[in-house]
Amino acid sequence: MSQPHIPPGHAPRPTYASHPRGPQPRIAVVGGSLTGATTALLLLQAGFDHITVYEAAPAAAPRGGGLIGLEHPALDVLDRLGIDQSEFITNTSETVIEVTVRARQPIHTTRRRYPGRSTTWSLLHHALTRRLPDGVLQTGRRLTHLDQHHRQPRLRFGDDSHALADLVVFADGRSSTGRRLLDPRRRLHYAGYVAHRGHTPTGSGTMRDFLRLEAGTGCQYNVAPVPDGLDWTLYLDCSPADYTHRFGAPPQRRMFAMPHHVSAAARAHVDIRAAQVLPAPHAATVHATTTRMAVPVMDIDAPTRMVWPVGAGWAVLLGDALAPVRPHTARGANNGIEQAAALTAVFTQHHRWDADLPTALHGWQRRCLPDAVTAVRQGPPLGAHLGNHP
Numbered sequence: 064m065s066q067p068h069i070p071p072g073h074a075p076r077p078t079y080a081s082h083p084r085g086p087q088p089r090i091a092v093v094g095g096s097l098t099g100a101t102t103a104l105l106l107l108q109a110g111f112d113h114i115t116v117y118e119a120a121p122a123a124a125p126r127g128g129g130l131i132g133l134e135h136p137a138l139d140v141l142d143r144l145g146i147d148q149s150e151f152i153t154n155t156s157e158t159v160i161e162v163t164v165r166a167r168q169p170i171h172t173t174r175r176r177y178p179g180r181s182t183t184w185s186l187l188h189h190a191l192t193r194r195l196p197d198g199v200l201q202t203g204r205r206l207t208h209l210d211q212h213h214r215q216p217r218l219r220f221g222d223d224s225h226a227l228a229d230l231v232v233f234a235d236g237r238s239s240t241g242r243r244l245l246d247p248r249r250r251l252h253y254a255g256y257v258a259h260r261g262h263t264p265t266g267s268g269t270m271r272d273f274l275r276l277e278a279g280t281g282c283q284y285n286v287a288p289v290p291d292g293l294d295w296t297l298y299l300d301c302s303p304a305d306y307t308h309r310f311g312a313p314p315q316r317r318m319f320a321m322p323h324h325v326s327a328a329a330r331a332h333v334d335i336r337a338a339q340v341l342p343a344p345h346a347a348t349v350h351a352t353t354t355r356m357a358v359p360v361m362d363i364d365a366p367t368r369m370v371w372p373v374g375a376g377w378a379v380l381l382g383d384a385l386a387p388v389r390p391h392t393a394r395g396a397n398n399g400i401e402q403a404a405a406l407t408a409v410f411t412q413h414h415r416w417d418a419d420l421p422t423a424l425h426g427w428q429r430r431c432l433p434d435a436v437t438a439v440r441q442g443p444p445l446g447a448h449l450g451n452h453p
């Protein structure tokens with residue numbers, strides 16, 4: 064049968080022989096960072112109205128904001144949400160320059176293309192959360208427990224309040240309460256080194272590309288231009304005792320060291336190491352940086368499932384809540400965004416076309432789990448290549 068001719072730019076909007084059946088499910092998203100906000104926007108776009116995002120941090124809490132590489136599938140999801148790349152892409156270069164450094168001098172340089180673009184957590188988080196309709200994002204709501212009320216999942220919060228949902232999406236990051244409740248045997252282990260991060264408003268000059276310096280055992284420096292300066296990361300070995308001394312708590316407790324946690328000792332340590340290993344202009348950039356943060360690199364056992372029944376409802380883990388991965392894999396945010404898009408397809412097929420929900424959720428798990436497992440397993444060899452603890 065011949066297909067009707069559709070002039071370019073005039074593709075019809077889909078019309079459905081079927082349409083959402085029954086009452087809309089109540090969907091609770093726990094965590095309002097990149098994965099949670101993306102999930103909520105995709106579900107809203109798909110026509111689900113009863114979405115609430117519960118975010119532990121108060122609205123005014125300071126948040127980390129470092130450089131993140133997004134590959135094309137994640138960029139395409141953001142495109143479909145109608146977010147123009149000019150809002151969150153830091154620069155349009157796809158070039159990564161990799162330099163081997165010895166005795167503070169470059170000895171070998173290679174260039175490669177990255178299949179995506181760079182953003183920062185802050186730019187992307189702002190682009191996402193500003194699109195959430197009023198009332199969807201509830202800040203200052205820390206989930207502490209999940210139980211059942213008449214077989215319906217019930218979320219309990221630190222302030223003794225509670226909420227009911229049909230589906231609970233845990234996007235609550237690497238120290239996830241959801242993971243602790245649903246999959247308690249998977250614990251985080253400190254990998255023995257730290258991603259020290261800094262943002263400086265000066266020094267970008269003519270820099271356009273992402274630059275990586277491999278400066279010998281246990282030391283890698285990444286730097287790239289961002290709209291208001293430079294953003295850098297310096298990976299350095301650090302014992303648990305030194306981490307506690309420098310950032311005020313052990314790595315398992317202080318998963319994000321914000322600027323006010325960075326002690327003078329931490330700052331001095333980074334400056335000294337930068338002066339020992341980095342070429343002088345980069346050491347000077349580090350030295351001049353006032354806004355600093357740090358993230359201890361953590362490992363976790365690979366996940367074996369993403370979906371749990373809770374009474375007559377369901378709970379799922381995704382993003383860093385499912386599997387925090389080492390930053391060198393550059394997959395954490397990508398995984399979360401891709402999993403959110405695939406999960407939205409599951410809920411849509413179930414609600415619009417009456418697809419069996421357990422089957423659809425297990426199909427989602429079967430499709431997404433291999434990529435999450437691969438990223439978890441890639442981390443230690445990549446760290447070992449840098450000379451960091453495997």
Ligand SMILES: Cc1cc2nc3c(=O)[nH]c(=O)nc-3n(C[C@H](O)[C@H](O)[C@H](O)COP(=O)(O)OP(=O)(O)OC[C@H]3O[C@@H](n4cnc5c(N)ncnc54)[C@H](O)[C@@H]3O)c2cc1C
Pocket residue numbers: 093094095096097098099117118119120129130131132133184204205206207234235236237238239240258260296358381382383384390392393394395396397398399
């Ligand atoms: C140095 C560095 C470089 C990186 N580079 C890349 C890269 O190039 N590409 C890439 O894809 N990824 C990268 N990542 C990883 C990426 O930043 C993370 O994977 C991503 O930010 C995780 O997003 P998330 O929303 O899943 O979790 P998070 O950003 O951790 O958000 C979790 C949210 O849940 C909230 N929360 C926690 N507990 C509760 C609770 N009990 N109740 C309610 N809310 C709660 C938190 O406050 C937080 O807002 C990098 C990470 C680092 C550290």
